[in-house]
Amino acid sequence: MDFSSFSNRDTYTRNDLITAIRKDIIGELDAINQYNFHIEHTDNELARRVWVDIRNEERVHVGELLKLLSVFSPDEVDMLKAGQAEVEAIMNELGIATSQRK
Numbered sequence: 343m344d345f346s347s348f349s350n351r352d353t354y355t356r357n358d359l360i361t362a363i364r365k366d367i368i369g370e371l372d373a374i375n376q377y378n379f380h381i382e383h384t385d386n387e388l389a390r391r392v393w394v395d396i397r398n399e400e401r402v403h404v405g406e407l408l409k410l411l412s413v414f415s416p417d418e419v420d421m422l423k424a425g426q427a428e429v430e431a432i433m434n435e436l437g438i439a440t441s442q443r444k
């Protein structure tokens with residue numbers, strides 16, 4: 343999907359919505375990395391605190407977008423769970439706890 347090809351009268355198809363949400367997730371993840379970079383490279387406490395707050399809001403946005411994606415792409419949650427299970431299997435092989443909270 344290319345946003346520039348849309349006219350003012352065009353509306354998203356279901357596939358366009360899925361692609362748009364995925365692009366939004368990429369944008370949120372890029373923003374998180376950018377704020378982390380800023381946070382790691384400043385000694386100004388005010389700027390650091392504001393960037394930490396914004397960075398954490400972006401992390402919430404990722405969660406919102408993943409939930410929205412699951413509405414339009416129902417198997418998305420199954421795929422995410424399958425990926426998590428694969429990593430947990432490797433962690434089990436290596437004897438690494440699957441959660442720091444346990």
Ligand SMILES: [Fe+2]
Nearest residue numbers: 370399400403
């Ligand atoms: Fe955001």
